[in-house]
Amino acid sequence: MLTATALVAAALAASLPAGQTARAAAPEAVPPPRPVTAAEARTAAWLEAHPQQPGNFFRELPKGGDLHNHLSGAVQTEYLIQLAADDNLCIDATTTAVAPPCATGTRPAADALTDAAFRQKVIRAWSMQDFPQGESGHDHFFATFGKFGAATSHRGKMLADVAGTAAAQNQSYLETMVSPASAGARQLATEVGWDADLAALHGKLLAGGRLDQLVREAKKEADTADAEFRDTAGCMTATPRPACRITVRWISQVSRNSVPERVFTQIALGLRLAERDQRFVAVNLVQPEDGEISLRDYRLHMRMLNYLHGVYPDAHITLHAGELVPGLVKPEDLTFHIDDAVRTGQAERIGHGVDLVQETDWRRLARDMARRQVAVEVPLTSNAQILQVEGVDHPFPVYRKYGVPVVLSTDDPGISRGDIGQEYRRAARTYGLGYPELKDLARASLEYAFLPGRSLWRPDPVRQGWRPVRECQAPQSERCARLLANNPKARLEWRQEQSFRTFEARYSG
Ligand SMILES: [Zn+2]
Numbered sequence: 001m002l003t004a005t006a007l008v009a010a011a012l013a014a015s016l017p018a019g020q021t022a023r024a025a026a027p028e029a030v031p032p033p034r035p036v037t038a039a040e041a042r043t044a045a046w047l048e049a050h051p052q053q054p055g056n057f058f059r060e061l062p063k064g065g066d067l068h069n070h071l072s073g074a075v076q077t078e079y080l081i082q083l084a085a086d087d088n089l090c091i092d093a094t095t096t097a098v099a100p101p102c103a104t105g106t107r108p109a110a111d112a113l114t115d116a117a118f119r120q121k122v123i124r125a126w127s128m129q130d131f132p133q134g135e136s137g138h139d140h141f142f143a144t145f146g147k148f149g150a151a152t153s154h155r156g157k158m159l160a161d162v163a164g165t166a167a168a169q170n171q172s173y174l175e176t177m178v179s180p181a182s183a184g185a186r187q188l189a190t191e192v193g194w195d196a197d198l199a200a201l202h203g204k205l206l207a208g209g210r211l212d213q214l215v216r217e218a219k220k221e222a223d224t225a226d227a228e229f230r231d232t233a234g235c236m237t238a239t240p241r242p243a244c245r246i247t248v249r250w251i252s253q254v255s256r257n258s259v260p261e262r263v264f265t266q267i268a269l270g271l272r273l274a275e276r277d278q279r280f281v282a283v284n285l286v287q288p289e290d291g292e293i294s295l296r297d298y299r300l301h302m303r304m305l306n307y308l309h310g311v312y313p314d315a316h317i318t319l320h321a322g323e324l325v326p327g328l329v330k331p332e333d334l335t336f337h338i339d340d341a342v343r344t345g346q347a348e349r350i351g352h353g354v355d356l357v358q359e360t361d362w363r364r365l366a367r368d369m370a371r372r373q374v375a376v377e378v379p380l381t382s383n384a385q386i387l388q389v390e391g392v393d394h395p396f397p398v399y400r401k402y403g404v405p406v407v408l409s410t411d412d413p414g415i416s417r418g419d420i421g422q423e424y425r426r427a428a429r430t431y432g433l434g435y436p437e438l439k440d441l442a443r444a445s446l447e448y449a450f451l452p453g454r455s456l457w458r459p460d461p462v463r464q465g466w467r468p469v470r471e472c473q474a475p476q477s478e479r480c481a482r483l484l485a486n487n488p489k490a491r492l493e494w495r496q497e498q499s500f501r502t503f504e505a506r507y508s509g
Helices: 002-015 038-049 077-086 116-126 138-151 155-168 182-192 198-233 260-276 292-296 298-311 337-343 362-372 380-387 396-401 420-431 435-447 478-486 488-507
Strands: 065-070 173-178 247-255 280-286 316-321 349-352 375-378 406-408
Touching: 038 435, 038 488, 065 375, 065 406, 065 435, 077 116, 077 138, 077 155, 116 138, 138 380, 155 173, 155 198, 173 280, 182 198, 182 260, 198 260, 198 298, 247 260, 260 280, 260 298, 292 298, 298 316, 298 337, 316 337, 337 349, 337 362, 362 396, 375 396, 380 420, 396 406, 396 420, 406 420, 406 435, 420 435, 435 488, 478 488
Parallel strands: 065 173, 173 247, 247 280, 280 316, 316 349, 349 375, 375 406
Antiparallel strands: none
């Protein structure tokens, strides 16, 4: 483990731009090695002794929450095919799901349930299955959404699938991205049009209660999804599926590669919704960050977020930022996206942040992110598949060195054919992380969740260590019980600590 860490550090130093040494880059060793309990040490020893055959270790490891995943991209492809068949959809010549009846040149999606060759063809088109290694997966990856899009109308059923996987992976929490009242938002944006005066534009959306009409529509969609989820997972029956145990919150997607009025309308809707319905917590800009309009309007989008954050200060913001590499965009576009998302766009978390060291004055940015505890959602597999960035080229260890909170996430595990256990295993192997580090990553995935209420931990745990708040220093105390009863976040964190004890007992016997 130590050797692997040293190797990564050395390679990292070598990969830094000329004239910058690792010593200059590292303000201090963060996160610092922490004291370990006897049970943690024995669990760590077990993992070190079984590097090639960890068995169920990574599946059983408590892994907190998945804070970055897109619901339709998270569903297993085989289940999407089932949904397409159930809806009597057809598959056309480009392997795209389309509405019935099945015209000439299309086949019923149901054929993919019985015809093995056809099924394989659909799975390859709708996911990264068998995608040639070493080839750029960017275009294939993003094209999948359009191909299976017609099969994604059952939000509750899809959630049952995704939450079921989370439960099987010993997670307890899910923030998943959907596009609420999507058609209505598009129509309202078209009717209202663009106005560079953002306050005036917001006023037009509110006029006649039109934005509130979309909020009601989005709530109704969520009600339908909730009911469908409970029904699919049998949550009201005597034998509820494990999916029912997962605490779920929605994040509203904004299609960033669209005309400005649509982007603004979706942001306003997502933030207003988050303030009015506790099932929704945040907005996130989606679609390729290197898209033509995404690039052209990047700073404009951050100004929109800045303005609307002032109107809706209680709603959270997390942003895909820096999901870029040299060659994908012109050099200038690599220099400011994360910085602008944090400083102007008011992002409390960043998704990907892959191009960190390309940004102007990135050390100051990293230090600021650490100080403000702006967490980075890192999906290692997605970054390897879409951007071909992995290992020492990935800024994962840089963020950690600077004390920026990092949370492992899956992004689109359905498309990437992965799961969160694979992300933890990948992080452990690639960066030489031992069990205590993995445990703290799982803790961070709940700490930086947008779940309401106080934390079990004292502030800035990534840099200051994971120490319980005063009320819970004596765990059985009445004060602690009261804190847990009143704070959903602390409660999930508390339960996870109990899960760790069970887990460690299994591996340290
Ligand atoms: Zn994403």
